[in-house]
Amino acid sequence: MATFIGLVAIISWGVLAVLGVYASSVPPFQLLFICFSVSALLLFLKRLIKREPLFTLPKLTLTQWIVATSGLFGFHFCYFLALRYAPPIEASLIAYLWPLLLGIAVANAHQRLFAVIGGALGFIGCGILVTGGESIQFNSEFTLGYGLAFICALIWSGYSWFMAGTKSDVEDIGWISIAVAVLALGSHLALESSYWDLSFNAWASAILLGLGPVGGAFYLWDIGLKFGNRQLLASLSFATPVISSIALFLFGISTLSTAISIAIVLIMVGALISNAVPALIMKRRLRQAANA
Structure with missing residues (x-):
């Protein structure tokens, strides 16, 4: 069940692009402030419904505070800057290295090689989808943006690995x-012009982002990492751009391409290699040991 809840988080991230289109008029850090404010309100709403003390503080260590906060904020901060200093396709593709890095980090010793192979296939599938099957050229002019995108991958894979093993409450x-x-909010005031006279669609999209992909999904992801199959979730995370492309098509924002079919096959094969193959090998070894 926990793995399924983690999968719901991945699906939620897949609809981020659709909601992002309708909230595109909102400056990035202002949008981030709105989303995480909504995310925080979910905690108090849950406590209100369950009639729990509203303001009981968490028992987080200093390390947990630093890693979790820098993970959630640092990822978005670096990603927004990466999009400023590098083309979106290349930046997004580099940032999508995080499922591969996470898969390797959470894999056992006997799974690691399969995690690398399966993750590489998933990343190739993701790359085909993001680029539309066309070749891309990395330009040294955008080195800063590429570096920031790679930092995004390191931050999110590191955050996910840390949260999977740390003892903290999901709430x-x-x-x-x-x-x-x-x-x-501080970044918004320092780097952007404030604009609060937003349209209904912009406000609705921002709130939905906070309830889903940029807020509520982090609660679900925490449940999946702490109690579910981390290796499988890492593999399935490559499906995020596939879900995103399908969602954009369903909302009439973009069209489907054959790259989606290729990406789905590669991602699923990669997931099987990362998860099913090591399990079958281990099962066979146990059987042989029992018969010896």
């Missing part, structure tokens, strides 16, 4: 969201 994401919202 602590709400308190971390408050810290991220404050940092986002």
Whole structure:
């Protein structure tokens, strides 16, 4: 069940692009502030419904505060800057190295080789989808943007690996969201012009982003990482751009391409190699040991 909940987070991230289109008029860090404010409100809404004390503080260590806050805020901060200093396709593709890095990090010793192979196939599938099957050229002019995108991959894979193993309550994401919202507001005031006279669609999309992919999904991802199959979730994370492309098509924003079919096959084969093959090998070894 926990793995399925983690999968719901991945699906939620897949609809981020659709909601992002309708919220495109909102400056990035202002949008981030709104989203994480909504995310924080989810904690208090849950406590209100369950009639729990509203303001009981979390028992997070200093390390947990630093890693979790820098993970959630640092990823988005570096990603927004990466899009400023590098073409979106290349930046997005480099950032999508995170499922590969996470898969390797959470794999056992006997799974690691298969995690690399399966993750590489998933990344190739993701690359075909992001680029539309066309070749891309990395230009040294955008080195800063590429570096920031790679930092995104390191941050999110590191955050996910850390949260998978740390002892913290899932609802602590709400308190971390408050810290991220404050940092986002500070970045907005320092780097952007404030614009609060938003359209209904922009406000609705921003709130839905906070309830889903840029807020609520982090609670679900925490459940999946702590109690589910981390290796499988890492493999399935490559499906995010596939889900995104399908969602954009369903909302009439873009068209489907054959690259989606190729990407789906590669991602699923990669997931099988990363998860099913090691399990079958281990099962065979156990059987042989039992018969010896």
